[in-house]
Amino acid sequence: MIAQDIEQVLISEEELQEKVLELGATLTEEYREKFPLAIGVLKGALPFMSDLIKRIDTYIELDFMDVSSYGNATVSSGEVKIVKDLNTSVEGRDVLIIEDIIDSGKTLNYLVELFKYRKANSIKIVTLLDKPTGRKVDLKADYVGFDVPDAFVVGYGLDYAEKYRNLPYIGVLKKEIYSF
Numbered sequence: 634m635i636a637q638d639i640e641q642v643l644i645s646e647e648e649l650q651e652k653v654l655e656l657g658a659t660l661t662e663e664y665r666e667k668f669p670l671a672i673g674v675l676k677g678a679l680p681f682m683s684d685l686i687k688r689i690d691t692y693i694e695l696d697f698m699d700v701s702s703y704g705n706a707t708v709s710s711g712e713v714k715i716v717k718d719l720n721t722s723v724e725g726r727d728v729l730i731i732e733d734i735i736d737s738g739k740t741l742n743y744l745v746e747l748f749k750y751r752k753a754n755s756i757k758i759v760t761l762l763d764k765p766t767g768r769k770v771d772l773k774a775d776y777v778g779f780d781v782p783d784a785f786v787v788g789y790g791l792d793y794a795e796k797y798r799n800l801p802y803i804g805v806l807k808k809e810i811y812s813f
């Protein structure tokens with residue numbers, strides 16, 4: 634079915650779940666004495682966030698921010714739009730931003746600056762994937778699941794034109810799907 638559009642599986646379901654466990658254990662230690670505000674960046678972070686929070690064994694509060702800069706393209710427009718803002722104030726809070734991928738870095742750079750301006754006490758980033766070759770601004774995550782090569786990847790939350798978010802693994806799309 635939708636798997637027929639995938640050229641190659643980069644990260645299997647088992648590898649994803651193993652990494653989520655490992656990151657959950659690390660974050661449990663990091664936030665043991667705190668009550669962080671975990672902010673999921675919609676829509677891409679949803680599957681990762683859903684799995685990760687179940688592996689964090691300390692008190693956490695959840696919120697969501699919906700920002701978008703890709704539309705239906707495979708290259709960032711560079712303009713980050715807030716589609717849905719937080720319900721909670723970040724002032725004085727220990728913020729943990731949960732992302733699916735850092736590519737150009739523009740989305741997270743925008744969010745980090747916004748949360749600094751709103752006076753968060755601390756801001757950390759956990760991202761499932763990092764694509765260092767895509768970077769346009771200087772930005773590093775505190776916790777990274779996997780580095781990915783310079784290819785447009787989909788699955789486990791990541792989309793191409795809003796499709797493929799529901800694949801249970803991370804794959805590379807066949808070229809003919811997005812170049813015509």
Ligand SMILES: O=P(O)(O)OC[C@H]1O[C@H](OP(=O)(O)OP(=O)(O)O)[C@H](O)[C@@H]1O
Pocket residue numbers: 674675676677678700701702703704709732733734735736737738739740741792
């Ligand atoms: O580092 P960057 O170049 O900014 O790219 C990363 C961002 O782009 C994607 O979101 P997108 O804007 O496509 O929204 P989505 O999560 O709803 O797909 C992805 O989920 C990250 O949030």
Ligand SMILES: [Mg+2]
Pocket residue numbers: 677703704791792
């Ligand atoms: Mg997208």
